[in-house]
Amino acid sequence: MEQEKETLRIKSDIPNEILLAALKLFAKKGYFNTSLTDIANAAELTTLTSLYQHFPNKQAIASRLYESILDNLNISVDDIRRRNQKASEQLHGIVDLFFKLTDDAPYIMQFLLTTNTNEFLPTQKPLLETPAFSKIIKIIQSGIKSGEIRNIDSLLAYSYFFGIINATLNMVLTGTLDKNASAYQSQTWLIAWNVIAKKSSCF
């Protein structure tokens, strides 16, 4: 299985270029501003009709994209949990991944952060209910139990922690912050972690 620049690993073998083309267009122009002709043109060597040999309709493309991205994320999260014991280490791994994705696969990150998937994929689960993000919540919960993280509502802890992380990455993606994500990584991690960590003398 090949590795694309955008680090999008697909289960099957077929329509990698199509999904990548769709991903970029959706991220740039939005789902509704992207026509199937656009996608066909962007995925070169392909004509409109041949799209329909791989996907029954437009939604299916977006759906498949969504699932692929979240599958990959889920695998990475599993990996991070296996490799690390403490909640702080696991969260650090997630943050690492998010910052790396922002620099190396900005379209994927944009899709995750700013796309309102429920507007065109009403049947798909919202982000927080997908396996990947459920596990991230679980990491936070176990951190609370173990005493690493302050004893607050785990969802609130999530919103504080990833509020900081995601807002920062978002400003990198839009160009409002002008450096690479990696330039802000260590500082941002520290702040976000201290917001929810118990040891912090802040609160």
Added chain:
Amino acid sequence: MEQEKETLRIKSDIPNEILLAALKLFAKKGYFNTSLTDIANAAELTTLTSLYQHFPNKQAIASRLYESILDNLNISVDDIRRRNQKASEQLHGIVDLFFKLTDDAPYIMQFLLTTNTNEFLPTQKPLLETPAFSKIIKIIQSGIKSGEIRNIDSLLAYSYFFGIINATLNMVLTGTLDKNASAYQSQTWLIAWNVIAKKSSCF
């Protein structure tokens, strides 16, 4: 000038109900899933054609909506700056306003937080370049100068502070957090402020 439930004050007198109907539909279903017929139906007593007596096209409705909301916000921000001296007080006022809007005018807040306006209003300025938000950035900058806020990039401070605030409000709006915004307000303010405040012993 009347005050609507949704606290949307319009400059002129005419098409308040239209804009309110559009606001709700855009927030619920998104701009592209909302047809002009939908808007006409929602703004009762109005037929499709009469929409065109007030607005030349669909974009103009969204554009007017965007401007109205940001005008109101700008006025409120001016007010807050006039009434308070210190950056901490001014930011506190902004946070107050955002939490209040989330509970009292959720559609407005949703429009501000989650709508990708640039997808259907490519000519409008992005949020951070509007007067209201420029002033918020200025508040942060003056807080840095006065020593209230730590000496970091003001945009980074913005993303940390409002990352926390907005992520929390967003989870209230989606129902992921199940209480009123006001239930989380004091706690969230404290955390967000401590993240950027200099006096905090955190960092």
Added chain:
DNA sequence: GTCTATACGCCGATAGAC
């Protein structure tokens, strides 16, 4: 200034030849 009817275009989707 409200309603009826209708034009027009775009895009999603198909059929069928080769």
Added chain:
DNA sequence: GTCTATCGGCGTATAGAC
């Protein structure tokens, strides 16, 4: 399995009667 041609529908927008 790629290309040509075309359908059908929806949604924006207009014209014209009253």
